[in-house]
Each structure stands twice: as C-alpha cells, then as structure tokens.
Amino acid sequence: MHPQFAQLGSSRGSVGALGGFELFESSPTTPTTPTxxxxxxxDGAVGLVGTRNDADTGFGGRVSQARQLVDLAERTLESAVTYEVERGSSWAHIAAYLEISAEEAEQRYTPAVQAWNRAFEEPYRLDETGRKRIPQLPTAAYDPTWACTQLDRWAYLRHVGIDDRQAVSASLVMAEAADEQVPGAQTWSARSC
Incomplete structure (x- = not known):
C-alpha cells in the first residue's frame, strides 16, 4: 500500500477520495469518482441555460457545449459503474439500469474498473519528460478533507442540500483503518459523495 494511503488508514475500498477540484494535472485516463x-x-448544464452571449457564440456553439456535456455525462456513468462494481453490485444489477445485457455491461466497463484498480497499484506515473509525477487517482485521494470541504461548498452554493452547509460530508467519517468501520456510518471511500 502506498504510504500516503496507509497514513489515511485505508485501502483501495476506503481511500479518502471524494471528488473533483483538481490540484494536480491529470490525464484523460485518470480514473475519477462519480462526484x-x-x-x-x-456546471456544464448551467452554461447551456443562459442566452445573453448567444450573439457572440459561433454557429454550432450550443451543439459543442451540449456535446461536451454528453461526454462528461458518459464519464460520470463510467465512474458510477466502477463505483457500483467496487461496492459489490453484480454486472446483472448494473446492466438492468443500463438496459443492456450483463455481458455487454461487463465488456464495456471492465477497462474502466481495471484502470481504477491499476491506479491504486501505481498512484503516480511520470510524464513524457520523466521528471513530473502525474497522479493516477482522483485528487481527493491525496487530500480528502480539503476535497470534502470543497464539495460541501459547491453543494451549498448551488442549493443542493437546501441550506445544508455539509450536504456532502454530513454522513461521512474518516476510517481509522481499512478493516475498522463505524457501524451505521459511511466511510470516506474512493467514490463516496
């Protein structure tokens, strides 16, 4: 186990990773959490609501924004499937929600699950120059407290929890060790929130 993860008292299933807010450069292949x-x-959907700057947007601009939103939604789905596999959902359960066969779901999403697992084996990779370390885990795996605070702020400012300043972190506790969990409480897992 990577020393930083050991410091968190966690293993792959309960690393303190909660969400986005990139501190480090990441690559398109870096596994992410649904959060x-x-x-x-x-945030991308909000960008499609306003029309004030439509006159300044080139032809096809809204299509470009919508396509980017679809791409983000597809990545969200991929990370949600990975989350469900990691928490023990069967391919049949996942496939039912995707409205495809279990075999098709497994074939389509196994590479994402494998990439997630590889990231825990090698939390960093070197860039093409060989001098810069690029994290392979979500940013929050390296600083879960900061990430949870940022997500709580994001949710509060967007009224996700309706005046709840801890809409994301309220039911989370930091796991003391990978095998010690507080009964009835959700641990800070790699895909919680």
Missing amino acids: DNATEVA
Whole structure:
C-alpha cells in the first residue's frame, strides 16, 4: 500500500477520495469518482441555460457545449459503474439500469474498473519528460478533507442540500483503518459523495 494511503488508514475500498477540484494535472485516463464528474456535468448544464452571449457564440456553439456535456455525462456513468462494481453490485444489477445485457455491461466497463484498480497499484506515473509525477487517482485521494470541504461548498452554493452547509460530508467519517468501520456510518471511500 502506498504510504500516503496507509497514513489515511485505508485501502483501495476506503481511500479518502471524494471528488473533483483538481490540484494536480491529470490525464484523460485518470480514473475519477462519480462526484468528480457530476459537479462538472451540473456546471456544464448551467452554461447551456443562459442566452445573453448567444450573439457572440459561433454557429454550432450550443451543439459543442451540449456535446461536451454528453461526454462528461458518459464519464460520470463510467465512474458510477466502477463505483457500483467496487461496492459489490453484480454486472446483472448494473446492466438492468443500463438496459443492456450483463455481458455487454461487463465488456464495456471492465477497462474502466481495471484502470481504477491499476491506479491504486501505481498512484503516480511520470510524464513524457520523466521528471513530473502525474497522479493516477482522483485528487481527493491525496487530500480528502480539503476535497470534502470543497464539495460541501459547491453543494451549498448551488442549493443542493437546501441550506445544508455539509450536504456532502454530513454522513461521512474518516476510517481509522481499512478493516475498522463505524457501524451505521459511511466511510470516506474512493467514490463516496
């Protein structure tokens, strides 16, 4: 286990990773949590609401925005499937919600699950120069307290929890050790929130 994760008293299933807010450079192949993408989807959707700057937008601009939103939603779905696999959902359960066969779901999303698992084996990779470390885990895996605070602020400012300043973190506790969990409380997991 990576020393930083051991410091959190966690293993792959309960690393303190909660969401986006990139502190580090990440690559398109960096596994993310549903929260990483959900905040981006919500913010992207808001961008399609306003019309004040339509005159300044080139032809097809709204289509470009909508396509980016679909791409973000697809990444959110991929991370949600990974989350469900990691928490023990069967491919049949996942496939039922995707309205595809279990075999198709497994074939389509296994690479994402494998990438997630590889990230825990090698939390960093070197960039093409060999001098800069690029994290392979969501930013919150490296600083879960900060990430949870940011997500609570994001939710509060967008009225997700309706005047709840801890809409994201209220039911989360930091796990003392990978095998010690507080009964009835959700641990800070790699895809919680």
